[in-house]
Amino acid sequence: MTKLLVVDDEYEIGNFLSYLFTKKGYEVSVARTYQEVVNHLSQTSFHLAMVDLKMPDTNGLQVLQMIKEKTPSCKVIIMTGYSTVKTAVDAIKNGANDYIEKPFDDIDELEKHVDNLLHVPGAFLDEEIQKVAQQIGMITGNSTEMKTMLKMAYKFASKNINILLEGETGTGKEVLARFIHEASHRVQNPFIGLNCGALTETLLESELFGHEKGAFTGAGQQRKGLFEMASHGTLFLDEIAEASPAIQVKLLRVLETREFMRVGSEHTLKTNARIVAASHVNLHEAVRNRSFREDLLYRLDVVKLQIPPLRERKEDLSLLIQKLLENQPAIEFSHESLAMMKDYHWPGNIRELSNVVTRAVALAEGETTIITPDYLPVTIRERKKVIPIQRKEVELAADSVVKDFSKSELEHFLEQWNGEMLDLLEEQGDLEQVKENIKKLEEVVEKAFVYKALRDTLGNRKEASKKLNTTVRKLRYILNEKGHGIR
Structure with missing residues (x-):
């Protein structure tokens, strides 16, 4: 028999859910305290748990962690009020399958939700993601980072919440925004995109x-x-950081009230547009620099998805090239060319790859159907093993590590740092620059370890400090006084 665990301190909700799903033939257990959760999990393996985020003696994230440790296969639905949606999003990032908002407005939808999680195989989700991706010509690839990010995007697409996309220039933020629109309930309504950095303040307004x-x-x-035009659809605001302070104020009002006025009008209009915003810069850093409003970021950053750069998904390079050559079936890249391209860093990401492929095909037209290294740009053909980088690039790499630590990102930073130091040695650079680079190395590595520990402990600073053999005070210093911006 399918076993459900309901974790909620409110007697009415626990009794209601127990009655509802017992009638459907499920065996339902209800836990109203932390100790009751412990007791149930020690005695029974559950197929699905419905967990309230807020409880007097515990919280949903702790219960989620406990469930995943005891029964990893157990599906978890987080139950949340509107004010805690952000935390529910974090719960999904830490292993929850979905979240639902209380009060439950549609009981039929709630039942369907539970039935789907229990009876629809996991492969079905992958099939749906592939289906949506194919509709918009998106290559999902084989990299773990990309697959994980797309699963998150698909899960949040059906929610009526704003989504923030961050990624380097050329990673495909607008393509991901279209994916979210196609996977949402708004698919029959317009998807409209706008680059906020391409217009003057007056024209943008x-x-x-x-x-x-x-x-x-x-x-x-x-x-x-x-x-107005995207109401009930999706409005994609690219390069949102480029919006002027005055426009940011107006955007904040729309997001808070869902109301706006046309320029020159005194009549208020309403919109139900779903906002997907994007930026190639770290908006939290922009807030610290006072170039972006913190209250606007709070409204936009309900869900944040980080698109991995091409250098972190080199295994997808061949698939991406095939996609770019789909209208040129006779053309192919030689093994030597592919090897050089896989060894290249791709600072311009997929956009740069597209330009390289287009240029190579144009140069080879009428001469050959095999793209040899001669048709590749000199930057790819003659790339050094270690690329010297400027100070600004070091800082960007550091920000990337801080934002979402990954082993490959740290490896990339260390490789570039090593290259710059070797160049300074060869060119007999000044010692002040050397000292600055050593200081930056210490800062980035320290940040990487701290963020990894925090991620592993679900943000518990006390546990993270134990893992790092340091003090909470030292951790707080690193997080707040060294520019991390975590509060």
């Missing part, structure tokens, strides 16, 4: 909110804005 006839010079007729 008009594009977003629309304007009335005569509102400004050249406004010959009334025009709808994107918030």
Whole structure:
């Protein structure tokens, strides 16, 4: 018999869920305290647990961790109020399968949700992701980082929450935004994208909110804005960090009230547009630099998805090249060319790869169907084993490690740091630059270890400090005084 565990200190909810799913033939146990959870998990293996985030003597994240340690195969649904959606999102990142908001408005949808998690095989999710990706011409690839990120994107696509995408230039943020739209319930409504850095403040305001006839010079007729046109659909705001302070204030108001006015109008309009924002810069860093509003970031960063750079998914390179050559079936890259391309760092990511493939095909046209190294840019053909880098690039690599530590990211930073130091030695660079680089090395490695420990302990600073054999005070110093910005 399928066994369900309900963890909620509210008697009405526990009794209701027990009655609802017992009628469906499930065996339901209810835990209202931390000790009751411990007792149930020590006696029974459950197929699914419905866990409330807030309880008097524990919280949903602790219960989630306990369940995953005792019964890794147990599916977990987090139950949350609107004010704790951000924490529920963190729970999914730490192993929960989904979350539902209380109060439960649609009981049929709740039952369907539970039945799907219990009876739909995991392979079905992968099939659905592939199906949506194929519809928009997206290559999902084989890298673990990309697969994990897409599963997260698919899960959150059906939720009525804003999503923030971060990734280096050329990683495909707009493609991912389209994936989220296609996987959502809004797919029958418009998807509209806008680059906030491509327009002046006046034009951007008009594009977003629309304007009335005569509102400004050249406004010959009334025009709808994107918030109006994308209502019930998805509005993708690329390079959101480029929006001026005045536009940021107006965006904040729309996100808080769902209301706006056309330029030159006194009438309030409403929008139900779902916002997917993107930036190639770290917005938390932009907040610390006071170039981006913290309250606006709070509204945008309900869910943050980090797109891995191409250098971290080199195993997908051949698949991406095949996709770029789908209209050139007779063309192929030689083994030597592919080897050089896999050894290249790809600072411009997929966009750069697309340009390289297009250029090579154009150069080879009428000469050959095999792309040899001669048709590749000199930067790829003559790449040194270690690439010298500028100070700014070191800082960007450091930010990437801090943002979401990964072994490959740290390896990349160390490789580049090593290259720069060797160049300084060869060129007899000044000692002040050497000292600065050593200081940066210490800072980045320290950050990487701290963030790894925090991730492993679900943000528990006391446990993280034990793992690192240091003090909570030292950890707090690293997090707050060395520019980490974690609170």
